[in-house]
Amino acid sequence: MNNDGKGDSLQGEDTPSTGVEPEVKSVSVKNPQSFFEERPLPASEMSPRVLRYQSRRDFLGFGAGALAVLAGAGFLLPRDTLSRLGVRRNMDFPGKEWFLNKALCIDDDVAEALYSVNRSVPTYTKSQITPLKNNYNGTTPDPGYIPGWKLTLDGLASGLSISLDIRNLLTSFSVHEQITRLVCVEGWSAIAWWAGLRFDDLLRTYPPMSQAKWALVESSVNLDASGNPDPYYMSIDLATARHPQTLLATHFNGRPLTVDHGAPLRLLVPLKLGLKNVKAITRITYVVEEPRDYWAERGYSRYDGI
Amino acid sequence: MSHSTLPDCEANSTSTLPEQPSVLVVRKHHFLVRWSHWLNIPILLGLILSGISIYWASPIYQHKPDPNTGNFDVAADIGVWICAHVPGQHHYSSPPDWIYNHMSLGPGMLAPALRLHWLCAYSFMLNGMVYVAGLVMGGNWRSLLPRQTDLLDAIRMLRYYLGFPFAKLARRQWPHPLFNTKYNALQRAAYFFVPVAGFLSVATGWAIHKPMQLHWLAALFGGYNAARVWHFWLMWVYILFVVPHVILVFADGWDTLRSMVVGWSTRVERSKVVVNEQ
Numbered sequence: 001m002n003n004d005g006k007g008d009s010l011q012g013e014d015t016p017s018t019g020v021e022p023e024v025k026s027v028s029v030k031n032p033q034s035f036f037e038e039r040p041l042p043a044s045e046m047s048p049r050v051l052r053y054q055s056r057r058d059f060l061g062f063g064a065g066a067l068a069v070l071a072g073a074g075f076l077l078p079r080d081t082l083s084r085l086g087v088r089r090n091m092d093f094p095g096k097e098w099f100l101n102k103a104l105c106i107d108d109d110v111a112e113a114l115y116s117v118n119r120s121v122p123t124y125t126k127s128q129i130t131p132l133k134n135n136y137n138g139t140t141p142d143p144g145y146i147p148g149w150k151l152t153l154d155g156l157a158s159g160l161s162i163s164l165d166i167r168n169l170l171t172s173f174s175v176h177e178q179i180t181r182l183v184c185v186e187g188w189s190a191i192a193w194w195a196g197l198r199f200d201d202l203l204r205t206y207p208p209m210s211q212a213k214w215a216l217v218e219s220s221v222n223l224d225a226s227g228n229p230d231p232y233y234m235s236i237d238l239a240t241a242r243h244p245q246t247l248l249a250t251h252f253n254g255r256p257l258t259v260d261h262g263a264p265l266r267l268l269v270p271l272k273l274g275l276k277n278v279k280a281i282t283r284i285t286y287v288v289e290e291p292r293d294y295w296a297e298r299g300y301s302r303y304d305g306i
Numbered sequence: 307m308s309h310s311t312l313p314d315c316e317a318n319s320t321s322t323l324p325e326q327p328s329v330l331v332v333r334k335h336h337f338l339v340r341w342s343h344w345l346n347i348p349i350l351l352g353l354i355l356s357g358i359s360i361y362w363a364s365p366i367y368q369h370k371p372d373p374n375t376g377n378f379d380v381a382a383d384i385g386v387w388i389c390a391h392v393p394g395q396h397h398y399s400s401p402p403d404w405i406y407n408h409m410s411l412g413p414g415m416l417a418p419a420l421r422l423h424w425l426c427a428y429s430f431m432l433n434g435m436v437y438v439a440g441l442v443m444g445g446n447w448r449s450l451l452p453r454q455t456d457l458l459d460a461i462r463m464l465r466y467y468l469g470f471p472f473a474k475l476a477r478r479q480w481p482h483p484l485f486n487t488k489y490n491a492l493q494r495a496a497y498f499f500v501p502v503a504g505f506l507s508v509a510t511g512w513a514i515h516k517p518m519q520l521h522w523l524a525a526l527f528g529g530y531n532a533a534r535v536w537h538f539w540l541m542w543v544y545i546l547f548v549v550p551h552v553i554l555v556f557a558d559g560w561d562t563l564r565s566m567v568v569g570w571s572t573r574v575e576r577s578k579v580v581v582n583e584q
Contacts, residue, residue: 038448038487041332043574048329051570058568062344069348076425078418081355081411100418103425114519121518181530183517186416187364189530271518299417306518 076100104301111305112237121245121270124179124191129253132182132190134260137232138224141280143259145221151265155286157207166264170250172205173197178245183306184274185295194268196249199241208238208286215241216291217267218283234278235293235302238286240271248281273304331570334488338440340566342433349433350544352426357541358410359419366538381405427511434504449488450498459483459491467492467554496547503543510537 074082076099079092134140151169153162175195183189208215217234224230240246249268250257257263262279269276275295285291296302335343367380377383385404389395398404406413411422441447462483473480483490489497513524513533527533555563565571 036448036451038451039445041334041488043330043332045328045330046570051329051331055564055568062340062567065341065344069345073348073352076352076422078411078415078422080415084407084412100421100425103428104421106428107424111516111519114516119519122521181517183530184364185420187360187366187514187534189517299421301420306516 108301108303108305111301111303115239115271115305117239117243121180124181126179126193128191129179129193130191132192132252132261135184135274136222136260136279138222138230139227140260141221141223143263145280146259146263149264149280149282151281152283153202153206153285154283155209155212157209159209162206166250169197169248169265173201175250176247177251178247178270180245180268180270182268182270182274182277185300185304193253194247194249195251195254196247196265196268198244199246199248199267199269200244202248202284203238203242209288211288212286213238214287214290216283216285216287217278217281218285219262219278219280220282221280232278233292233294234267234276235291235296236267236269236272236276237303240269240305243269243271245270271305273301273306275300276304329572330574331572332574333444333569334446334565334571335569336440336444336446337569338436339444339446340440340569342437342440343566345429345433349426349430352422353430354541354544355409355411356419356423356426358406359412359415360423361538362406362410362413363416366535375402377402427508430504431508434501434508437501446488450494450501452494452498453491456491456494459485460495463490463492496551500543500547503540507537507540510534510540513537 074087075093075096077085079090149166151164153164156162174197176198177193177195179191179193181189181191215236215238217236219232220229222230222232247268249262249266250264252258252261257266259280262281265281267276267278267281290302293302295304361381362379365379365381368378369380371378379402382402382405385406386401388404389398389401395404400407403413411419438447441450466480466483470480485491487494509523510527510533512520513527514530514537517524517530517533524530524533527536561571561573
């Protein structure tokens with residue numbers, strides 16, 4: 001007899017406290033031949049009372065789970081979606097944003113853990129270049145700002161505020177070229193040929209204050225959809241700013257940047273989503289605490305590492 | 307009180323409730339398998355609804371912008387077609403949004419859709435691990451492995467399912483193909499390849515979520531853009547699986563549906579249990 005205990009597996013389950021013990025009968029089975037061969041299902045004799053008790057317990061458990069999921073869906077779904085489903089009541093609980101941001105934070109932590117200064121993004125050949133549309137969020141600014149443009153650096157170790165024009169930047173830093181992919185949060189991407197100075201070189205020449213972990217990259221020329229001033233501001237961690245493929249780009253497809261691509265200087269950080277690639281940068285401020293971020297304030301991720 | 311030390315053949319006669327004969331049941335599903343099975347419904351629903359909202363922001367299937375409307379999204383074209391041809395939809399306020407209003411969180415909701423998609427995606431990965439743990443602990447992973455005879459058996463099952471309604475109408479006998487395994491060949495193929503699709507969905511998801519850090523993964527699926535196409539069509543695997551899955555479980559009966567809640571089944575004859583004759 002080869003009772004292997006499989007048939008008795010039900011006995012270990014929590015028996016009801018009604019004093020009725022499960023009626024268990026072992027059924028012996030054929031010996032399986034190979035490791036991958038299907039085993040017979042463990043069979044046992046149960047008293048109907050025990051089965052009824054267990055069924056009731058399981059159905060109540062699964063029913064409670066279903067209710068919890070329904071409540072969770074009402075808790076988590078966006079208000080617009082709920083009103084489309086006919087839920088008129090405001091279901092926004094105070095913890096909702098916190099909870100959804102928590103999921104976003106976990107994902108940002110994963111992205112940060114994946115970052116390595118030694119890992120390069122793929123580069124492409126000129127024949128692989130694809131068109132890149134002007135994706136200014138609002139209106140493309142009038143190019144009138146370009147002649148008087150200056151880059152201001154704040155939060156430096158020297159405690160000074162430094163102003164540089166495009167000639168200063170192009171003469172005092174070496175220019176690097178790269179053909180990389182720019183990936184938008186919307187899902188589209190474009191392979192483009194960029195040239196510019198390394199953010200890392202700027203950080204070495206004008207070192208930030210010692211405790212600084214972040215840079216706030218701003219563009220004061222950004223406009224909203226109706227053409228009104230809408231300054232753009234982005235946080236970037238200094239670890240990513242120091243990556244050798246993070247450029248302050250001055251050239252696009254072999255020519256100086258045009259106004260729709262952020263003349264005269266834009267951030268080009270292929271390790272982040274496109275929305276971090278600030279066009280027409282006017283100020284970089286090094287800070288200790290994570291600074292505000294235009295799209296994070298609108299419900300997107302803060303770190304945006306890809 | 308009865309004890310399992312009593313001779314097996316006398317178990318019935320020593321029951322404390324002699325008027326109620328005991329029932330022979332088989333253990334079909336480990337409780338981790340059952341819980342993760344049902345949790346897939348809200349998780350996949352959340353993933354699909356938020357996923358189509360993400361799709362809206364940059365549709366994979368585009369054409370040259372229409373000179374009159376400026377529309378380039380094939381899904382919007384389908385919405386316009388539905389509103390023009392489906393009864394009761396003629397007065398729909400925004401035909402190009404029909405698909406997104408009915409099959410997603412809604413158009414123009416990229417930020418909430420992304421947050422919900424990450425939440426559901428991490429839940430889906432956890433749930434998948436729970437499912438695999440349940441398969442291993444219950445030993446039922448072996449019932450899902452493909453066999454050499456599966457192709458022929460699957461064709462026989464397909465013939466049975468397709469012919470069943472006609473046989474019923476013609477009041478002809480239509481015997482179910484015989485098998486002595488937990489699942490028939492078609493079920494086995496479905497229950498094997500849906501978890502594989504789940505794994506591929508996760509892999510393509512990571513490939514398009516972190517295309518720079520995990521660019522080797524994107525390259526495995528033919529690059530970033532191709533991985534997006536994979537990710538989109540893998541969604542259809544679940545949708546196409548669920549329809550016959552639900553129809554057949556109701557056709558198969560209460561015992562099958564109940565077994566995914568309680569774990570046991572009274573259909574002992576379907577497992578190759580050999581009762582020991584003493």
